[in-house]
Amino acid sequence: MARAYEAVLDAERFGADISGLLVRLNDAAVLLSEARMAFDVEDFEEATRFAESASEVGYKVVDEAELLEIEANNAQVHRSWWFLVTSALGVSVVLVASLLGYEYFKRRYYRRLSKMRPRVGVS
Amino acid sequence: MNFEDYRTLFQVGSLVFVLLAASPALSLVVSFPRGGESFSELWLLGPNHMAEDYPFNVQAGESYSLFLGVGNHLGHSAYYLVCAKFRNQTQPLPNASSSEPSSLSSIYEFQFFLADGDVWETPVTFEILGASVQGDSLVVESVSVNDRILQVVCPLIWDSEYSGFYFQLFFELWLYNSARSSFEFHDRFVGIWLNMTG
Numbered sequence: 001m002a003r004a005y006e007a008v009l010d011a012e013r014f015g016a017d018i019s020g021l022l023v024r025l026n027d028a029a030v031l032l033s034e035a036r037m038a039f040d041v042e043d044f045e046e047a048t049r050f051a052e053s054a055s056e057v058g059y060k061v062v063d064e065a066e067l068l069e070i071e072a073n074n075a076q077v078h079r080s081w082w083f084l085v086t087s088a089l090g091v092s093v094v095l096v097a098s099l100l101g102y103e104y105f106k107r108r109y110y111r112r113l114s115k116m117r118p119r120v121g122v123s
Numbered sequence: 124m125n126f127e128d129y130r131t132l133f134q135v136g137s138l139v140f141v142l143l144a145a146s147p148a149l150s151l152v153v154s155f156p157r158g159g160e161s162f163s164e165l166w167l168l169g170p171n172h173m174a175e176d177y178p179f180n181v182q183a184g185e186s187y188s189l190f191l192g193v194g195n196h197l198g199h200s201a202y203y204l205v206c207a208k209f210r211n212q213t214q215p216l217p218n219a220s221s222s223e224p225s226s227l228s229s230i231y232e233f234q235f236f237l238a239d240g241d242v243w244e245t246p247v248t249f250e251i252l253g254a255s256v257q258g259d260s261l262v263v264e265s266v267s268v269n270d271r272i273l274q275v276v277c278p279l280i281w282d283s284e285y286s287g288f289y290f291q292l293f294f295e296l297w298l299y300n301s302a303r304s305s306f307e308f309h310d311r312f313v314g315i316w317l318n319m320t321g
Contacts, residue, residue, distance in 0.1 A: 005202045005236065006301050012200055022200060022236045029202075029234035036232060037271065083147035090144025098137035105133065109126060 001025070001032055004058040007065035016072035021061055028057035163201070164194035164242075165296045167313040181317045183251045189315070191294055192244035195237040202299035204306045207231040207247070207268055211279050211290050217312045224295050224308040230275060231268040249292060254319065261288045261319060279319060287318040 004025060012018045035050035124132075142149075168190040169176040178187035195201050206229035210216070217225045235243050252272060253264035263277040279288035293314025297306040 002202075002299065002301075002304055005200075005299060008236075009200060009301065018200065019238065022238055025202075025236040029236060033232050033234045036234075040228070041273070080151055083151055087145045087148030090147075091141055094137065094140040094144045098133070098140070102130075102133055105129070106126075109129065 001028060001054060001058045004028070004061040004065065007062045007069070011065045011069040011072060014069050014072035014076055016065075016068040018065070018068065021065055021068070024057055024061050024064075028054045028061070031057070159196075161197045163197060163203070163296060163298065163309055163311065164192070165205075165294070165311040165313055166192045166194075167294065167315065168192070177315050179316065179318055181251060181319055183254045183319075186248055186250045189247045189249075190244055191233070191247050191313075192242055193235075193237065193296065194242040195239055198239055200236060200238050202236050203234070203243070203309075204297035204299070205233040206295045206297065207233075208293055208295065209263075209266060209275055209277055209290065210293070211277055212282065213280070214277075216291075216293070217295055217308065219310040219312065222308055222310050224297070225293075225312075229295075230266060230273045231271060251319065263290065263319070287320040289316055289318055291316050 008018050008021050008025065011021070031050045031054035035047045035054060038044075038046035038050060166174075167177075168174055170178070170188045170190075172190055177189070181187060191205065193203055193205065195203075206224075208225055208227045209230050210225065210227055214227055215225050217223060231247075233245060237243050246269075248267075248269055250267040251263055251265075252267050255262050255264065257278070259281050261279045261281075263275060263279065265272060265274050267273070277290060279290050281287075282289050291314050293312050296309040296311040298309040299305070300307045
């Protein structure tokens with residue numbers, strides 16, 4: 001169960017949707033609680049039966065969580081590449097637009113400055 | 124404004140737009156701290172699902188109900204264990220300030236997994252099945268929690284100050300620690316006092 005929970009936590013860290021796995025883990029947790037309580041009252045046969053059922057669910061959850069983790073990891077890599085490409089494109093567009101805009105503004109500024117007539121003040 | 128001022132304005136504006144354009148890539152390397160505090164909630168409600176009408180005066184053979192709930196605000200999914208315990212006035216309570224659970228053994232337990240932001244709630248039904256008077260003390264011999272019968276030996280001493288045989292049903296919250304691969308007491312417990320004088 002602990003291994004199943006850790007596998008689910010890993011999948012969650014990669015952004016996988018683990019809601020379905022938590023439902024299955026909760027089913028297993030109920031079985032494990034029953035097993036522990038049966039063990040406490042020395043009903044070892046029932047304890048073994050419940051523990052084995054919980055363990056079975058746990059192993060299935062581990063397999064599914066590992067698959068989900070791989071899927072989520074792939075999606076994250078894909079998303080990262082997409083972010084890098086869009087950022088690189090965006091930054092390039094902004095830089096080119098800034099340089100062109102700066103040149104345009106500089107020319108207009110100096111053209112306007114050259115058209116100005118000097119004023120002569122009389123004291 | 125002279126040309127130098129315009130140029131500075133232009134550079135600042137360009138830098139802002141560059142940062143905006145680079146924000147998707149920056150989000151991959153810059154992580155913002157999670158707002159708010161990480162904590163778990165533990166609560167106990169009465170039979171009407173309200174914080175009132177809790178059972179107090181109990182009798183053997185009568186069934187009483189409560190609602191027990193846990194809320195996860197830890198920022199990740201959590202694996203919880205709630206231990207129900209039964210004590211008289213002299214037996215130890217958990218010590219939340221030193222993270223020590225009660226040394227008493229649990230009479231019932233709930234294990235469950237909870238996603239971040241979710242709550243878990245379950246009805247708890249309990250009944251005193253067997254009790255006997257021995258001198259000036261009352262010994263609770265068996266209880267039933269959620270239809271599970273457990274043998275307990277819990278002697279209740281007559282409380283002359285409050286005129287009754289008092290005992291407490293309480294619930295401790297434990298949290299699974301992946302690093303240590305074990306459950307640890309999560310410094311939270313709730314309980315109700317019961318009087319078995321009647």
